Amino acid sequence: MKKVCLAFSFFLVTIQVFAEDGYRLWLRYDKISNAKLLQQYRQQVRNVYCPRVSPTLEAAWQELNAGLEGLLQKKINTGNAGNSSLLVFSRQHIPAGFSMPAVNYDSLGAEGYAIISYKAAAGKAVIITGNTHIGVLYGVFYFLRLMQTHQSLEKLSVHSKPALQHRLLNHWDNLNRYVERGYAGISIFNWHTLPDYIDQRYIDYARANASIGINGTVLTNVNANALVLTRDYLVKVKALADVLRPYGIKVYLTARFSAPIEIGKLSTADPLNDSVKAWWNAKAQEIYQLIPDFGGFLVKANSEGQPGPQKYLRTHADGANMLANAVAPYGGMVMWRAFVYSNETPEDRFKQAYNEFKPLDGQFSSNVFVQVKNGPVDFQPREPVSPLFGAMPKTPLMMELQLTQEYLGQSTHLVYEAPMFKEIFETDTYRDGKGSTVARVIDGSLHRYTQTGIAGVANIGNDRNWTGHPFGQANWYAFGRLAWDNRLTAANIADEWVRQTFGNNIELVESIKSIMLASYEAMVNYMTPLGLNHIMGTGHHYGPAPWVTNAGRADWNPVYYHRADSTGLGFDRTATGSNALAQYAPAAQQQFLSIDSTPEKLLLWFHHVPWGFKMKSGRTLWAELCHRYYSGVDSVKAMHQQWDKLAGKVDQERFRQVQMLLAIQLKEAAWWRNACLLYFQTFSKMPIPDGYEKPDQALEYYMGQRFPYAPGNGL
Template structure:
């Protein structure tokens, strides 16, 4: 079918003549590699002789083009088009209400939700046909990508019976991209949004970005940094945003913007941004209407307020509830939503930063308007290599909470370390909150099933790791984190092992001699980085500002909670943050079953030990060794695991492209060097308090502590502009 407008024709022509290829990583998991198994190809050809695509608006051309591209690359075929339904072995794609009766009556689609899809083998005129259907255009696209995924993995498609509904409504990427194209916490080059050349110049990357997201079910993108710039809401920039929205629409992706709370002052000429002021409300109402006049399917606003110095309702003696509901009220007539971030902490917190979000939001449970989602980080501090799940999850049964994961590796070695983040995501999602008894997982909180909130919005966000690097994510394996986030956003109960297996097969090869060892190191990689960075519950001991490398000694920053010493509290007696009754009592924010488990040092899981307890250096852990020895053992284990990963990677060289091999091999060498740096710097520093010898299992530091303290990285990538 032909595109219905010139713009979409431009989109498809640009894609068709793209010069990028699979070997440099640009094609991500959509390279559609040629299927070498002739038996499989012959089977597919016999089952796919014809295609019928019933009208799906602008998405029709996208589906048609994706099929042509994939089948040509994988099997060297182009499907013919015959709408008679008499040929048999056809691929039939259409919305539920557009399919002929002789097809729809055989599908039994009572459980199909919006954006869900079904792929069924249906008998028509005594011949088998494959039907992809959904209530929505975007659902048809998701179903098409799923079908092509089956072909890529060479699955049997003779008798298909797939019904797949997204478990979460709002599945978005948060871009921390600035208007000058720098990316806060971005390690893969500059922002892909070229605001200077928009709206006229449509970069091929915008289209390929939309394809990639649609292929894994992501349906929204927040274009701008949470530390927002009010200029994005001016007419000059809104026409640029409209151009991107037009690109993304056929792929089922809505555009969202970060809203700077002080915008009525900065670009509106008002003297206040008080959310209860009539003039302020009217300003936001007018601005919102202006946006929707340009972008009818605009998704809404993401707001970071009263956190890290950002303006917010508390500047005017108001609450987060006041601010969020004001924003929601102006968006509601347009069916827009507001995602209000719960990442807040005051400028002077005399107790425990980890407690503040719970204290400020939980008392207002049930009072937020229905188009408000409270966006909560997975842990109560800040995307650490390991944190216990945020205590807000499950504590607000009458308010939808939206998970916020960080796909970009701000605290996990940037884009130089191989760390498979879906393993971290899985750990958080499957954590039991006990808020409704055993089995009350975080996944059930965010998908609405725990509190049976079927009528409430659900959402999940991932802070993007995407940039202008040719392979999008800097590290080739960073693509697996983007892919994995999308898969878990669709279904938060997926296992990380399944995600790793899928991604490896789609990206590299089906050869089990490659898949088995590499999947193994991917699944171990998150625990590995915890070992060599923040073992046994240590957290936020990164060097200041850039968060590149260790800095447990930092103590000179103006706010106490900006300093690593605030979090580890090392002294001659021990190390760790006491969050029990004798300390900040943050454990009380968890359900009683968990609070009791965490507050007792004997029952607290060792991976959270120093998160909840200040522990003596000579305290004996379950293995009979002291805390001090175990710290050294964990740090050394992390280093050893990186070495083992390098050995494994060397063995798989024959199975993949040489460029792919060498690119990852070089980054693994960086990872090993930096793992050793973490071990030596942290253990040298903590030894000044413990006064104990390093355990025999640990290799001694190569330098003295003064050397590690002297290291300075003023131009590390991803630094927040004008930090502190």
């Protein structure tokens, strides 16, 4: 026992007086503000029994102690199983002679937990338990969340386990600490000072992820650097793995496919070459000797200039299986990204991932995921779901979502992404009849996948508040909560997050929830209404630039996607156009076959629509486009006004920060509206309808703007 505690002494969680700068995320543990509820909680939580027999249970105790002392403002006493009102233990550590209440351990799996109220000899008590220590830790975080959100601790009967086995963050962080598509500072991982300097932020990162059930992290950019696989860097990776392990988090690395050449001094990276196989086998052995629970590799290959097996006339399956065989003896896995598009292929970019991966279904090793972006193009504000979902019944698909707001206003816009995530999960693929939702594809219930998972491209940096925009934290939180339980609603999650992050005042909670729940649709309207997409500035993706025609390849140009001309707007993907629609199941195709049947929110993804086409509102396409752009800006105005009314209810530091960011968002929403409508007007030849505020600049002004140092431009 002493050895465990001493070894874990660095991981103490302490309660201090903090500035409200957002660093504490949703784990603030401030005193319960409701005096009556505070008294109830103090009576309900007296002595705590928690055998600290592993680093993970030590972490559970430290979190529980810090959380309870902060919330209850009193010292928490330890007790024994007979005199404690809160008992925390795993199935293998049920106290001898203890009379257990009914707990369905078999339903909990490896990571689930149960929280049960029962009548003990010393009075009412609560048990937090699970089959494993990490399940217990997850239960502790859930219990503290109940208190933070002012829920009743009476008659608890909670049994919870994750819907997905692998719940990962993907960091697009480079070894020089530049974060690709990062808008919250540089990487939190300081490779220069590792392995000897362990920043407190690493521990707090682990706590935050564990609190929402995230159990894996890919430390490095998908545009990979082979140096991370050298011994010098692997010992640094080991140091991070040692920090994260008690919190149930495995580390993963991105593998550069050409590493055998770049650091192994081989003349080839051909996945069928015996020397290449031997090199990767030896590398895997080296990694697992340092990090026995190493998760595996994430690979971006043959995409956007990244090396891959196709250089050697091999398939994606050949490449993935070679790496999978290297890590298989140690229980590792490979996540092979399906984000591929060839410069030489004249095919609609929408179709390329499906065309390359669908024929390979069933050819991947059992420890390979194909990691698929939620949509067919590239994390746009709204996309139809990728046609790959449901189309590869013999290959586990891991969904990739983007938390960092590359195309969603970056870190100056308040955009709560949970409604978008829910829309994706609930989309029916019809691959195996009605009800074949994307959620059922990725959780394995549709095709009985042996492994399941989801990945979120992290929005985390070393800004004091982690995510740049204070509300960016809500997207990190929502991702974890939905990865655990995709039945939760966007409103449920917003309510939890607001109460933990800002407080439980009802007026405050409802006002902030209202802002959050309106923000996604507002952003879609002022940026890309009616299915417009990829009309952002090229390179940095900051601001509108639908006019760009001179990017390095056709499908990097916004004009490729909107196809505006004198007759109309949008990309025909039916049989009369690129026929991308044929990649969906027949029943899914039906809703998109005609302009009249296509949901208007995706209309311009699938049809080139005449400017004078009559929309459901009775307006023409042009008038509806104007209406959507103006309503998006109006929604941001309303969000700003709602936030202003919270003065005095939110701490001054965060109130002012969000207020300034909303002012920027409002200005940029109007910029989007004006620039896009003036540009599309050159094709429609129609006036902006009466009653709308007219743009204050000419189109040439907007087209002439340049942003050489916009975030996302690189170094």
